Amino acid sequence: MTIITGVDVLDVRFPTSLSMDGSDAMNKDGDYSAAYVILRTDDPELAGYGFTFTIGRGNDIVSLACDRRAQPLVGLDVADVVGDLGAVYRTLKSDSQMRWLGPEKGVEHLAMAAVMNAVWDLAARVAGRPLWRLLSEMSPEQLADVADLQYLSDVLTRDEAIGLLREMMPGRAQRIAELESSGYPCYTTSAGWLGYSDEKLRRLCQEALDAGYRHIKLKVGANLDDDIRRLRIAREVIGPDVALMIDANQVWDVPEAIEWVTALAEFRPLWIEEPTSPDDVLGHATIRRAVAPIGVATGEHGMNRVLFKQMFQAEALDFCQLDSARLASINEILAVYLMAKKFGVPVCPHAGGVGLCELVQHLSIFDYVAVSGTLENRVTEYVDHLHEHFVDPCIVRRGGYVLPTAPGYSAQMHEESLARYRYPDGGYWRDAGGSQASTPSERACSGGEKD
Numbered sequence: 001m002t003i004i005t006g007v008d009v010l011d012v013r014f015p016t017s018l019s020m021d022g023s024d025a026m027n028k029d030g031d032y033s034a035a036y037v038i039l040r041t042d043d044p045e046l047a048g049y050g051f052t053f054t055i056g057r058g059n060d061i062v063s064l065a066c067d068r069r070a071q072p073l074v075g076l077d078v079a080d081v082v083g084d085l086g087a088v089y090r091t092l093k094s095d096s097q098m099r100w101l102g103p104e105k106g107v108e109h110l111a112m113a114a115v116m117n118a119v120w121d122l123a124a125r126v127a128g129r130p131l132w133r134l135l136s137e138m139s140p141e142q143l144a145d146v147a148d149l150q151y152l153s154d155v156l157t158r159d160e161a162i163g164l165l166r167e168m169m170p171g172r173a174q175r176i177a178e179l180e181s182s183g184y185p186c187y188t189t190s191a192g193w194l195g196y197s198d199e200k201l202r203r204l205c206q207e208a209l210d211a212g213y214r215h216i217k218l219k220v221g222a223n224l225d226d227d228i229r230r231l232r233i234a235r236e237v238i239g240p241d242v243a244l245m246i247d248a249n250q251v252w253d254v255p256e257a258i259e260w261v262t263a264l265a266e267f268r269p270l271w272i273e274e275p276t277s278p279d280d281v282l283g284h285a286t287i288r289r290a291v292a293p294i295g296v297a298t299g300e301h302g303m304n305r306v307l308f309k310q311m312f313q314a315e316a317l318d319f320c321q322l323d324s325a326r327l328a329s330i331n332e333i334l335a336v337y338l339m340a341k342k343f344g345v346p347v348c349p350h351a352g353g354v355g356l357c358e359l360v361q362h363l364s365i366f367d368y369v370a371v372s373g374t375l376e377n378r379v380t381e382y383v384d385h386l387h388e389h390f391v392d393p394c395i396v397r398r399g400g401y402v403l404p405t406a407p408g409y410s411a412q413m414h415e416e417s418l419a420r421y422r423y424p425d426g427g428y429w430r431d432a433g434g435s436q437a438s439t440p441s442e443r444a445c446s447g448g449e450k451d
Contacts, residue, residue, distance in 0.1 A: 002046065002078040007070040008038040011063045012413070013056060013423040014354060014386055015432075030055030032354040032386060033423075035062040035110070036413065037070060037118040041078055048122025049412040052114040052325040053353040059423065065111035068098060073119070082123035086146040089116060089331040093148075105303035109328060116329030117359070121409035130404040132362040135330070136172060136369045140165035143370075147334040151306050155313065161338050168373045175369045176403075183400025184364050185375060186382040187215030187245065189352050191234075194219040198233055205237040212398035214242050215270070215379050221248035224263060231267040240268075243379075247273035250301070254283040258290040271295035271319055278302060284316035297321050300350030304328070305335045312343040319377070321350045324359035333363060337371045347372070351381035357394045358387070358410040361401040389417035 013033040033056050039048035054062055069092060073081065081088050092112060093099065101108040124131040135143070140162045149158055188211075191204035201218075208216050218234055220227040227246075234244060246269045252260060257275035272294055276283045278301035288296040295318030302308055302322060311317050320340045327333050340347045347367055349360040364380040372378070380401065387393035391412040395402040404410055420427045 002041050002043050004039055004073050004076050004078060004081065005042050006040040006074055007067060008040065009063045009066045009070070010036040010038075010418055011060050011423045012036050012051075012354075012418060012421050012426075013059060013429070014389075014421055015428070016385070017056075032056075033059040034354050034413075035059055035066050035114050036418070037066050037114045039070065039073060039118045039122055046078070046122075046125060048118040048120075048125065050114050050116070050118030050121055050329075050409070051355055051411060052110040052117070053323075053356055054110075055353075062107050062110050062114075065098075065101075065107045066114045069095075069108070069111040069115045070118075073115070078122065078126065081119060082126050085119065085123060086331065088119055089146065089148065089328070092116070093328070104306075104328070109303065110326060112328040113325050116331060117325065117409060117411060120330050121411050124409055125407045128407050130362065130406060131330075131409045132365040132369070132404065135362075135366045136176065140169070143334060146331050147338065148305060148328065148331045149335055152309055152335060152339065155309055156335070156339050156342060160342070161335075164338055164341050165370065168370050171373065172369050175373065179365060179368065180403055183397060183402050184361065184368065184380060185215075185378070185400050186213075186380045186396060187217055187243070187399075188213050188382050188384065189217045189219075189247070190382075190384040191216055192218030192230075192247075194222055198230070201230060202233050202237055205234050209238055209242065212400075214399055215245065216242060217245040217247055217273070217381070219249065220246045220264065221251040221260070224260060227260075227264060231264060231269075235267055243270045244268065245270050245273060245297070248275050250274045250277055252276055254280070254286055257287050261287070261291045261294060265291070265294060269294055271297040273297040273321065274300065279307065281307070281310045281314050281316050284311065285314045288316060288318065295319055297348065299323065300352075301326065302336075305332050305339070308336045309339060312339055312345060317345065320345050320347045321381075322347060322363075323350045324356055324363060325353070337363075337367055341371055346377040348378055349380050352383050354386045355390065355411060355413075357382055357401075358390055358392070361394050361404060362409060364401070365403060389413050389421075 013031050016032045017029040033054045034051040036051045098108050124134045127134050143165055144158050144161045188208045191208050216238055252275055254276055261272045275287050284296055297319035298317050299321035300323045322336050349363055351357045351360045360380055382396055392406040392410045423429050
């Protein structure tokens with residue numbers, strides 16, 4: 001018998017604001033961060049690793065919530081935990097006092113994501129499988145048992161879920177073999193952060209093209225003239241045949257979004273991402289009708305499966321961009337994948353944050369193998385930074401994710417990285433003066449020099 005003996009939660013922050021990595025119209029100076037969970041067992045060789053993503057201040061609050069969320073797991077037999085992942089999820093979800101803080105949104109839901117990500121990582125490690133393969137080997141009935149279908153029966157019942165999954169049973173092995181050969185297609189956002197100079201934008205677009213990418217995304221929404229100039233540069237470099245996507249990160253009201261996207265239509269973007277408030281279902285539907293044939297993509301701030309249900313019902317999006325660390329891990333993510341399958345909406349997961357690429361590669365591979373069975377209109381985000389901090393980093397070759405082979409969810413960070421970037425007592429933050437005054441705005445406020 002192996003027992004979960006404790007939980008460690010670390011507040012880990014990387015000073016990405018110094019290089020403007022991650023900068024966009026809404027989030028100008030984020031420090032990419034993780035509320036990082038380790039489920040310890042009495043086997044020194046076995047632990048579960050998970051996290052959720054933030055951009056700096058407040059990561060300590062999420063970390064505290066993670067600890068509270070994880071405590072009911074301490075003392076449980078690992079075999080019982082990994083043997084019924086639906087029951088474990090429902091047990092944690094039934095904590096009414098934690099749930100009251102949401103429910104199923106905000107800090108408590110981010111914490112649920114981090115803890116259940118660690119539970120799923122633990123399950124995959126016990127099975128000796130990468131998570132995508134563990135999921136792909138589960139039966140339709142097993143997958144339906146772990147999926148959170150509460151509040152969804154008006155659009156998706158358990159029997160329907162099983163039926164959708166059974167349809168994809170034939171050909172699973174063939175689809176795995178295809179991905180082992182080609183990788184899962186991805187796009188890069190690394191060229192298009194809003195804080196980059198025109199020269200850097202031009203260089204990074206060319207590097208992305210040379211690396212084999214056929215989809216490139218740029219941030220927009222701060223200044224229309226700047227956006228026109230930047231998109232013109234991108235099109236000059238990548239040519240007419242490479243897909244170009246744009247991302248406004250929620251900065252516009254509905255009429256402004258329509259006006260702005262219409263002004264950028266000459267550059268033929270494949271989609272406009274997060275054009276308005278992530279909670280505005282009807283606003284997204286209005287924008288979608290107005291800017292077609294440009295697609296609408298959203299979901300990285302989708303707070304739970306119910307919001308996605310309404311997005312699908314209202315025909316408010318063309319591309320579903322669920323987030324691996326905002327939804328409550330596999331249990332809720334699977335429900336969204338199944339609804340997307342039923343409504344015929346491709347899922348293109350968000351991955352623009354520390355560790356998110358490591359997680360979403362598993363999700364996208366599983367989607368192709370066991371849920372959607374197609375790569376049509378599907379491409380998963382890739383951002384080329386911070387992967388060196390992970391024990392099993394994602395690998396991209398010629399614009400495709402290479403299938404992970406190590407057991408787990410690829411979520412474990414190196415001990416050296418944790419020691420350096422743990423906040424506020426890690427080596428980096430001690431050297432920085434013990435406070436998170438790393439962003440340009442904070443240095444200006446404290447009398448420091450702006451970058």
